[in-house]
Amino acid sequence: MTKKKVAIIGSGNIGTDLMFKIMRLSSYLEMGAMVGIDPESDGLARARRLGVPITAEGVEGLIALPGFDEIEVVFDATSAGAHRHNAKALEPYNKLMVDLTPAAIGPYVVPVANLEDHLDAANVNMVTCGGQATIPIVNAVSGVVPVHYAEIVASIASKSAGPGTRANIDEFTETTATAIEQVGRAARGKAIIVLNPAEPPMIMRDTVLMITERLSAEQRESVTVAIRERVAAVAEYVAGYRLKHDVQFSDEDAELDTLVDEDRSAAEYTKISVYLEVEGAAMYLPAYAGNLDIMTSAAMRTAERMITARQEVTA
Structure with missing residues (x-):
């Protein structure tokens, strides 16, 4: 299966940890963009050194990035309030959103409990x-x-x-x-x-x-x-x-x-x-x-399963 490009909004601890997991562990996902609002953040600096496209202009900067159309999954590792803004901005572009904030716009997903019930959702929430x-x-x-x-x-x-x-x-x-x-x-x-x-x-x-x-x-x-x-x-x-x-x-x-x-x-x-x-x-x-590790691990597992499910439907 060809890896699908993803973007991470939020270049703090959770977003940066998720980036490393995707790059080192995932057989289904690859980094397409790292998005932040602080140009001096460690997460953006590390992404740049690793060759990942970056923007410090938030979700608007992501939408303006070359290659945005190729991104299929957007992870949001910001805050509940910021996710509401990000989700609204991205709604016209039909991206799969995996929300690591407590905003809970989409259904709650815990991979081992109910992921299979929400494989067709457009925005899923990873609870806490x-x-x-x-x-x-x-x-x-x-x-x-x-x-x-x-x-x-x-x-x-x-x-x-x-x-x-x-x-x-x-x-x-x-x-x-x-x-x-x-x-x-x-x-x-x-x-x-x-x-x-x-x-x-x-x-x-x-x-x-x-x-x-x-x-x-x-x-x-x-x-x-x-x-x-x-x-x-x-x-x-x-x-x-x-x-x-x-x-x-x-x-x-x-x-x-x-x-x-x-x-x-x-x-x-x-x-x-x-x-x-x-x-x-x-x-x-x-x-x-471990609190951050379980969130990023669950989010990556969720995105991988949802992507493979979509591939199964179109195969």
């Missing part, structure tokens, strides 16, 4: 780093038993949170919580992000807490198998993704009713606790920046 790490687990469990409530806590090194992440904290929690329900299929979802200033910087850690009906021993075994299989599936495209501890189960009583929708309330529940770690591939950023 916390969502990409935790929603696969909620989705796996909900395939075994109904999940009444799911809460995730994403803890990342403060050094790995750039200005885009910090400017979108509210969108992060709202987008992740909504995707926990829509993609994870939990009846209720909640998301918390923690920026940890510890030195040396910590590797990304994620905690997933779920409330279900009281589970039998057989159901617990099925849930554990589903979680382990899902972790292995994510690790196929995020090598540093792993379980940090055995899956934990604890029986709870009606005191959890405040977290559960009224029509799901019961006298007895089981709480499932899953502890994850995400170590980065360290292609551009340090290994502790």
Whole structure:
């Protein structure tokens, strides 16, 4: 298959890391342009040295670049507000957009959970780093038993949170919580992000807490198998993704009713606790920046599958 040209809008940490992944790992994609707004950014400087066409004029500069017509995929690694502007500017040109911001103009996509449902979408949203790490687990469990409530806590090194992440904290929690329900299929979802200033910087850690009906021993075994299989599936495209501890189960009583929708309330529940770690591939950023690594890895996997699906249709 001939590689398809892509552009990345956003020459910060996420966009630059994605550029290196595409250039080193992808059998389906190749860099067609790196787009920023700061002519002195490290991402634009590195792209220039690598022979990638660049512009510091934002999406308008991208549209004006020679070879723009050859670009089939545009990754947006800017901010929620900027993506709304970029998507509107690119709408007439029929590009596939993969949105790494919390803007959520298009459907939420988590590759192992629901990518196959959105292969014909024009703009897909990669939720958040916390969502990409935790929603696969909620989705796996909900395939075994109904999940009444799911809460995730994403803890990342403060050094790995750039200005885009910090400017979108509210969108992060709202987008992740909504995707926990829509993609994870939990009846209720909640998301918390923690920026940890510890030195040396910590590797990304994620905690997933779920409330279900009281589970039998057989159901617990099925849930554990589903979680382990899902972790292995994510690790196929995020090598540093792993379980940090055995899956934990604890029986709870009606005191959890405040977290559960009224029509799901019961006298007895089981709480499932899953502890994850995400170590980065360290292609551009340090290994502790697993939060960025899982976003760029998921985005690349999504674009590759959507491109191959389009090729299958036209073949």
